[in-house]
Amino acid sequence: MLQIRKDLCLGCGLCAENCPQRAISLPSGKAEIDENRCNQCRLCLEVCPQGAIVEMIPISKCELETAVVSLKQRAENLIERIERLKHQKASWSETTGKNWEEQA
Numbered sequence: 796m797l798q799i800r801k802d803l804c805l806g807c808g809l810c811a812e813n814c815p816q817r818a819i820s821l822p823s824g825k826a827e828i829d830e831n832r833c834n835q836c837r838l839c840l841e842v843c844p845q846g847a848i849v850e851m852i853p854i855s856k857c858e859l860e861t862a863v864v865s866l867k868q869r870a871e872n873l874i875e876r877i878e879r880l881k882h883q884k885a886s887w888s889e890t891t892g893k894n895w896e897e898q899a
Contacts, residue, residue: 796851797833797840799826803847810839810848 804825811819811826818832819839826847828839839848854862888894 796830796853797828797835797837798849798851799828800847800849801825803845805845805847807844809842809844813838813842 806821806824806826808821808826811817811821814833815836815838816832816834818829818834819826820829821827826839828848837850840850
C-alpha cells in the first residue's frame with residue numbers, strides 16, 4: 796500500500812503527472828492517492844523528489860520481532876568482524892613496524 800507523507804509533500808504534482816492510472820490528485824495542495832485506482836506500479840516513488848511517497852507493508856508482530864532479532868544478530872556479527880580487523884591491523888603494524896596505510 797502506497798501512502799503520502801503529508802509532512803514531506805511539496806505539492807509539486809510530479810507524482811500525479813506520472814501516474815498512469817491517474818490515481819493521484821492534489822485537492823488540498825498535497826498529493827493524495829486513490830487506493831481504488833492505484834495499481835501499485837510505484838512510478839510515483841521514483842519521481843517524488845522529496846521521498847514523500849512511501850510503501851507501507853503490513854507485518855505481524857511475530858514477523859517484526861523475527862526481523863529485529865535477525866538485524867540485531869547481523870549488526871553484532873559486523874561489529875565482531877570490525878573488531879577482528881582492528882586487531883589484525885594492530886598486529887600487522889607491530890610485526891612489520893609499518894602503519895597499515897603504508898602498505899598500499
